[in-house]
Amino acid sequence: MTADRANGIFAGIDRVAILLYVSIVLAGCLSIFSASYDETSADPFAFSHFYMKQLVWVGLAWGAGLIVLLLDERFYHMFAYPAYFAGICLLLGTLAFGSTVHGAKAWFKFGSFAVQPVEFAKIATALAVARIMSNYTFSIGRISDLAKVGAIICLPLLIIILQNDTGSGVVLCSFLFVLYREGLNKWLCIPLLLIAALFVTSFLLSPLTLLVLLMLVCTFSEIMMSGQWRSRIVYLAALALAAALLFVVMALLTPGTMSFYHCLLTVTLASLIVVAVYAYRQNLPNILVTAGLFVCSLAFLASTDYLFEKLQPHQQKRIHSFLGIISEPSGADYNVNQSKIAIGSGGLTGKGLLQGTQIKYGFVPENHTDFIFCTVGEEWGFIGTTVVLSLLCLLILRLMRMGERQEEPFGRIYCYCVAAILLFHVLVNVGMTIGLMPVMGIPLPFMSYGGSSLIAFTILLFIAIRLDASTRQFSLDNF
Secondary structure (H helix, E strand, O other), rough: OOOHHOOOOOOOHHHHHHHHHHHHHOOOOOOOOHHOOOOOOOOOOOOOOOOHHHHHHHHHHHHHHHHHOOOOOHHHOOHHHHHHOOOOOOOOHHHOOOEEOOOOEEEEEEEEEEOOOOHHHHHHHHHEEEEEEOOOOOOOOHHHHHHHHHHHHHHHHHHHHHHOOOHHHHHHHHHHHHHHHOOOHHHHHHHHHHHHHHHHHOOOOOOHHHHHHHHHHHHHHHHHHHHHHHHHHHHHHHHHHHHHHHHHHHHOOOOOOOOHHHHHEEEEEEEEHHHHHHHHOOOHHHHHHHHHHHHHHHHHOOHHHHHHOOOHHHHHHHHHHHHHHOOOOOOOOOHHHHHHHHHHHOOOOOOOOOOHHHHHHHOOOOOOOOOHHHHHHHHHHHHHHHHHHHHHHHHHHHHHHHOOOOOHHHHHHHHHHHHHHHHHHHHHHHHHOOOOOOOOOOOOOOOOOHHHHHHHHHHHHHHHHHHHHHHHHHHHHHH
């Protein structure tokens, strides 16, 4: 009987994960119904309603999930690279021939239906990352191997940014969590996060302040890796002294030609040549990685103005609004303000199904897609939002547990990739509805309206469940 059970189609399936998934999807359908229901409609069951369309997407998503479970787990390992190549081709095709929606050229339109390939590219990227990092010769401490993983992540990220869909692209940065889990030095993870923070604040700080902060972040990160405090502090002091001397000399010879910022930048870049040669000869990879990270970050920060100008005007206003540079209650701040009003008005238990005034009368734009959490907050209250967030968090924790019980690196890494993607989506989506994050326009997993996101998230999750089932089925067979 045990053998028959182990050979069944659903043998080893994590039923808790399936139950959490179904609960979240049903909560999403109920929220979409409440957000898009029209009392004046003559036919409430017409497929022109968003909630009826979502039911179709749910059926297709569950069908796709079933197919994923029926496929052999080796299929995903074998076709990880072809899937990644197909995902890149889809992104390039969208960039060349796609339709523009909300300023982003990231959609294929087929009549009244639209498909967003970037959602499926996330699956392909997760598979490719899991495949390359599960190779027997892969080492997270080897710079060349780390560069390969970075290339796999950055290629779709670059294409997505070119599509002007920055919010979806930033999701790929969540793979940093996976690298940390697989052994990437935490003192490399921290500067990456701080550099991202510097990019956000680059609109508020002067170039000199940014340069100094970047030097301190990279230097002290290398100090924590090597434990060499004295020589690194001397190095920083020498740079400051050399920059001051150069500034004085240039002020005497050609007044006004070089600011202290340019002097410090010149001295620092010149010193890096000596540092790189020394680190290479002494075989000090930490210094080489940190120096490379500093140069790349410096170039990235220098391009922030150019990148900012490439954003749509409404995206620029969102960033300025989030940073407090501008305040437009009826403009860039409108969505977030109405969102906070809707969530706050829900109180402890909410106003009840179809009773949310902010949602019902259209004060909150996109209340069935990116701002679906507002519907939950207003109609279900604090208790309802706590339940929804708890379900999402439990699913993410379940994925991490799946990863830890995998016997093969491929399954473990993929499960953590899925957990990282879902966690990033939840943090950003919920954060932007309550004003803690800038508005990026990314959906709440399994709850926001949309066929592309629901089907893609379902496939993403069910591949992890299938990989986990093979491990548990193997245990049952041995038992």
